[in-house]
Amino acid sequence: MKILVTGGLGFIGSHTVVELLQNNFDVCIIDNLANSKMSTVDNITAITNKKPKVYCFDVCDSAKTKEVFSTERPDAVIHFAGLKAVGESCEKPLLYYHVNIDATLSVLNAMDSVPTCKSIIFASSATVYGVPNSLPLTETSPIQDATSPYGETKIINERILQDWAKVNPQKSAIILRYFNPIGAHPSGLLGEDPNGVPNNLMPYVTRVATKQAPYLKINGNDYDTLDGTAIRDYIHVVDLARGHVLALNKLKDFRGVYICNLGSGKGTSVLELINAYKKATGVDFKVEFGPKRAGDVPANFASIDKAKRELGFECKYTLEDACKHAYMYQLKHI
Numbered sequence: 001m002k003i004l005v006t007g008g009l010g011f012i013g014s015h016t017v018v019e020l021l022q023n024n025f026d027v028c029i030i031d032n033l034a035n036s037k038m039s040t041v042d043n044i045t046a047i048t049n050k051k052p053k054v055y056c057f058d059v060c061d062s063a064k065t066k067e068v069f070s071t072e073r074p075d076a077v078i079h080f081a082g083l084k085a086v087g088e089s090c091e092k093p094l095l096y097y098h099v100n101i102d103a104t105l106s107v108l109n110a111m112d113s114v115p116t117c118k119s120i121i122f123a124s125s126a127t128v129y130g131v132p133n134s135l136p137l138t139e140t141s142p143i144q145d146a147t148s149p150y151g152e153t154k155i156i157n158e159r160i161l162q163d164w165a166k167v168n169p170q171k172s173a174i175i176l177r178y179f180n181p182i183g184a185h186p187s188g189l190l191g192e193d194p195n196g197v198p199n200n201l202m203p204y205v206t207r208v209a210t211k212q213a214p215y216l217k218i219n220g221n222d223y224d225t226l227d228g229t230a231i232r233d234y235i236h237v238v239d240l241a242r243g244h245v246l247a248l249n250k251l252k253d254f255r256g257v258y259i260c261n262l263g264s265g266k267g268t269s270v271l272e273l274i275n276a277y278k279k280a281t282g283v284d285f286k287v288e289f290g291p292k293r294a295g296d297v298p299a300n301f302a303s304i305d306k307a308k309r310e311l312g313f314e315c316k317y318t319l320e321d322a323c324k325h326a327y328m329y330q331l332k333h334i
């Protein structure tokens, strides 16, 4: 079975490509290197002994995307390509709407031109749940107003997929809602190394732990949580990647729209994550409390009952594993 992966050289994309290759799927990639590097292909090859074909261009280019689909004739698509910085999306909303929506339209148009390309897995996010009314979040929890244009693009893309699936009853749209992916490949060859100042907690902690930043600022310690810091559901990126392989295998004959959370099912506060990181790596670092970050929800974590029951999903890695792997990767990439 051949899988075309858009954004296959990015953080989640590259780990997913590795899992696909290790499970004997054929893989080809479209990636414009906007937030990734060509050298990642060599690292994928070093882990798997297989070299996926990479097409370097922006998947928003509909004509080129169609051309690749007609050459490669994939059986399914995993669509990761897009912009993902919440803060930047508030400063450049039009860019986010343009890139994140056009990319999906281009991929779906290309799929329409290849009748044998039966399913698309879309990289959605827990951000579609907005400020939760109750926890844990299940797939039937309501979709609420997004707190950023980035989040809004995830909601709009989910709607586009629903409408597309209605007129393509012979195909399937699998929407995976990711909670907070962290960690790195245990080989130390793949990981997350964002350009500039990291927005997300784990890459920032890792920069502080490797002395590339002086201290970690915790965004708010007066939330209504046990220790006052915000709660999220952190999932090791390799476990998340494995979820895609399970979805492809289990949903081969599924038609229509399938929605599933992928997280660890556990809530972890910022302070708990910091303590786990210090314990796992043996590195101490300075922490300061700052004000809440605009747009942050106090707490969210997933119910992963559906993923467990229907996909056979389970997490192999602990929070400490994820911390250790992220640290090991960063040490190699300073």
Ligand code: UDP
Residues within 6 Å of the ligand: 180, 199, 200, 201, 202, 204, 216, 217, 218, 219, 220, 230, 231, 232, 270, 293, 296
């Ligand atoms: N956070 C923090 N310091 C940082 C970066 C993030 O305290 O330097 C907090 C952030 O405000 C949130 C949590 O860590 O409460 C997770 O943030 P992240 O950006 O990683 O994920 P998201 O908010 O998208 O769930």
